Amino acid sequence: MADDNTSRFDRRTFLKATGAVGAAAALSGVTAATPGRNPGPKEDEILVGVSAGHGDIEQAVMQNAPMDVNVVHKNEHLRYVAVELPSAMPDSARQSFIDAIEQREGIKYAEENSTHEALLTPDDPKFGQQYAPQMVNSDSAWDTTLGSSDVTIAVIDTGAQYDHPDLAANYKSNPGKDFADSDSDPYPDVPQDEYHATHVSGIAAGVIDNGTGVAGQGNSSLINGRALDEGGSGSTSDIADAIRWAADQGADVINMSLGGGGYTSTMKNAVTYASNNGVFIACAAGNDGSGSVSYPAGYSECLAVSAIDSNGNLASFSQYGSKVELCAPGVDILSTTTETRGSYEKLSGTSMATPVVSGVAGLTLSQWDLTNSELRSHLKNTAVDMGLSSDEQGSGRVDAYNAVTTQPGSGGGGGGGGGSDSTTDSVSGSLSDYSDYDDYTWSWEYSSPSQIVVELDGPSSADFDLYLNTGTTSAASPSSYDYSSTTTNSQETVTIDSPDTSTDLQIDVDSYSGSGSYTVTITEYQ
Numbered sequence: 001m002a003d004d005n006t007s008r009f010d011r012r013t014f015l016k017a018t019g020a021v022g023a024a025a026a027l028s029g030v031t032a033a034t035p036g037r038n039p040g041p042k043e044d045e046i047l048v049g050v051s052a053g054h055g056d057i058e059q060a061v062m063q064n065a066p067m068d069v070n071v072v073h074k075n076e077h078l079r080y081v082a083v084e085l086p087s088a089m090p091d092s093a094r095q096s097f098i099d100a101i102e103q104r105e106g107i108k109y110a111e112e113n114s115t116h117e118a119l120l121t122p123d124d125p126k127f128g129q130q131y132a133p134q135m136v137n138s139d140s141a142w143d144t145t146l147g148s149s150d151v152t153i154a155v156i157d158t159g160a161q162y163d164h165p166d167l168a169a170n171y172k173s174n175p176g177k178d179f180a181d182s183d184s185d186p187y188p189d190v191p192q193d194e195y196h197a198t199h200v201s202g203i204a205a206g207v208i209d210n211g212t213g214v215a216g217q218g219n220s221s222l223i224n225g226r227a228l229d230e231g232g233s234g235s236t237s238d239i240a241d242a243i244r245w246a247a248d249q250g251a252d253v254i255n256m257s258l259g260g261g262g263y264t265s266t267m268k269n270a271v272t273y274a275s276n277n278g279v280f281i282a283c284a285a286g287n288d289g290s291g292s293v294s295y296p297a298g299y300s301e302c303l304a305v306s307a308i309d310s311n312g313n314l315a316s317f318s319q320y321g322s323k324v325e326l327c328a329p330g331v332d333i334l335s336t337t338t339e340t341r342g343s344y345e346k347l348s349g350t351s352m353a354t355p356v357v358s359g360v361a362g363l364t365l366s367q368w369d370l371t372n373s374e375l376r377s378h379l380k381n382t383a384v385d386m387g388l389s390s391d392e393q394g395s396g397r398v399d400a401y402n403a404v405t406t407q408p409g410s411g412g413g414g415g416g417g418g419g420s421d422s423t424t425d426s427v428s429g430s431l432s433d434y435s436d437y438d439d440y441t442w443s444w445e446y447s448s449p450s451q452i453v454v455e456l457d458g459p460s461s462a463d464f465d466l467y468l469n470t471g472t473t474s475a476a477s478p479s480s481y482d483y484s485s486t487t488t489n490s491q492e493t494v495t496i497d498s499p500d501t502s503t504d505l506q507i508d509v510d511s512y513s514g515s516g517s518y519t520v521t522i523t524e525y526q
Contacts (some may be wrong), residue, residue: 008443008522009427010504032308037237039180040229045113046098047237047266049080051463052489053514054106065103067097073237077244078269078281079488082113083235100191108463108488113235114261116228117297131310132203132329132356137401138217141363144404146208147218148366153204153253153358154246156239157197158232159188160224161338164198166213167222170205176224177245179238186226194230199347200257202336204355213257213344214335217359217400218366223249228258228472236261239296240270247274252365254303255358256283257351260293267296269487275301276455276491280372282348282358283344291379291391293323294308300483300495303376306392307331307353314392325376325394326383328356359400373453376526378408380450394501413416421446421526427428428519430462431511439475442505442522448500451497451525454507458490462514465494471500476508494507520522 044477046069050057058074061081073082085094098110133139152172162175164166176186201224206216225242228234239258246254254274261267271281283302286294297304304323305328307315314320316333328354337345363514370378382403383396410420423445429438458464467481474480485492499505509518 006139007427008425008445010443012440026485030403036110040081040112040231040235041115042235042237044084045082045235045237046085046094046110047080047082047113047264048110049108049265049269049488051106051108051513052079052292060106061101061123064101064107066100069473075237075244078240078266078273079451080237080266091178108486108512111264111266112239114232114239114264116236116239116258116260116370117232130334132333133215133217135310135329136217136356136360136400138360138363141400141404142208145218145363145366147205147220147363148259149219149221150252150390151220151253151362152222152249152367153220153255153362154225154249155197155201155204155355156225156227156228156242156246156254156256156461157200157258158194158228159186159226160197160201161188161191161426162186162222164205164222164336164339164343166210166336166343167201168217169207169210170311171201171222171224175222176226177242179242179245180226180229180234186224188338190230191340195337195341196228196257196351197224197226199335199337199345200255200274200355202288202421203352204255204359206336211515217356218363220253220359220362220366221295223251233397234258236264238265240266243270243274245306247277247279251279253358253361254281255355256296257349257354259284259286259297263295263298263502265486268299271296271301272485272491272493273493275372278372280361280375282354282361283355285324286318287349288319289317290319292321293319298323300353301493303357304394305347305350305354305357306394307350308386308393308397312386312397314350314388317348320392322391324391325380326396326398327354327386327393328398330356340455359402360400361400362387367404368408373451373523374408374524375511377451379403382406402454413479422523424521424523426519428516428517429509430517431509432515434511434513436515437508437510440507440520442507444501445524446506446526447501448501449524449526451495452499452505453523454494455521456485456490456509456518457521458494458518459514460489462484462490462516463488463512464492464514464518465474465510465512466494467510468494468496470496470505471502472506473503474506478510481508486512
């Protein structure tokens with residue numbers, strides 16, 4: 001409850017405009033799912049999300065597809081299917097299909113199965129001395145802890161050589177799963193070409209103090225969800241499936257050194273699921289040097305990481321912007337690579353900066369028992385100011401020594417952005433059908449909170465959504481909001497860093513379909 005034992009929630013009442021939901025009959029059926037999709041991009045596929053409470057997802061699409069399509073994949077947990085359209089279909093016809101099926105009852109969204117790339121900028125593959133662990137003071141942190149095998153980092157990436165001499169001891173006996181090839185082994189198909197995840201794994205958790213090669217940030221356990229092909233490209237669906245799998249495997253940290261494709265509901269639902277299950281998600285900001293981060297780094301559930309060089313300057317390739325939360329070394333990073341490539345090499349990219357943060361997060365969890373939100377705040381609170389703008393460095397450079405030696409909630413090293421106190425409150429209600437909703441306002445406990453986390457827990461048989469407005473007295477709604485979480489079920493989370501407190505927070509709980517009781521919980525961090 002709030003510190004003064006008084007609820008900070010107030011209910012608002014507004015008349016919600018309602019309208020009939022169109023449900024035109026399908027013109028034709030849908031064939032059964034086909035196995036064995038090829039890895040990599042899937043440019044002819046459309047992902048269709050189905051709301052909870054509308055039965056079997058494949059059947060729901062079958063009843064609502066406006067043309068002959070082929071279901072080639074489905075994820076029951078994230079409630080989406082992939083349908084394959086003819087490759088010769090014009091873009092206008094593909095868009096017409098999307099527009100038509102989105103209007104049908106029970107269909108939450110339809111979108112392209114967009115392509116994501118490993119965020120790597122290769123440099124000359126020469127050996128040299130490591131500087132990343134020293135720069136973020138991991139070597140100093142090792143006097144306190146070397147990490148723990150009880151902490152698991154999931155690398156969602158290309159295939160990793162998990163039996164590498166400098167990785168094998170930290171990879172779990174069941175090292176992962178291959179979503180690109182739909183099998184149980186994430187080992188590289190072509191080790192000479194597929195090395196990205198091996199490099200990322202070594203940065204995060206190359207075995208420390210084993211007399212071999214390089215050292216990662218800590219001795220966390222590793223698992224690999226292979227979702228990208230040898231060329232470093234992968235589809236939204238493969239990555240989303242890997243995220244869900246990693247969360248179900250009990251991963252504490254997910255590392256995604258990948259990006260591109262823009263915002264998608266499918267990926268958003270996957271990171272929401274992982275975050276709701278307590279996973280800390282670190283993502284690469286991107287490598288095109290622009291002033292906004294790529295997705296998935298742009299989702300509120302993910303911590304966006306920019307790259308700096310050995311002198312502490314923003315890397316020339318690193319994307320930046322208001323969503324960057326931490327920076328880490330990402331230029332000429334020496335780490336493990338496949339043995340056929342020589343076992344070790346230097347690479348550059350926000351791909352390399354991100355596992356530095358993931359590794360430090362794992363090291364921190366071996367010392368402190370923190371939720372994913374608390375860990376996120378703690379890493380930011382103990383970061384080191386590099387003298388860069390907040391758009392370039394976020395709260396600063398991640399610092400392992402500060403993170404493992406600073407008592408959580410006691411303040412920190414200088415970057416700011418973390419929480420030294422928090423307050424939590426909740427409110428419950430119920431919605432009766434798709435036209436129903438509840439509005440609330442939240443009065444702020446702190447004048448300048450570092451973060452606020454809003455969680456909606458609703459019925460499994462319904463699809464409730466969460467919308468928020470800040471800096472206004474206008475109620476949030478599905479047509480007017482600053483932040484939202486709209487998965488195909490009723491488990492929603494929105495995280496806002498440094499929220500605007502000039503007005504009360506506006507909260508809308510909206511029934512997309514179904515009915516039942518729900519609880520909204522807010523945690524505000526100072």
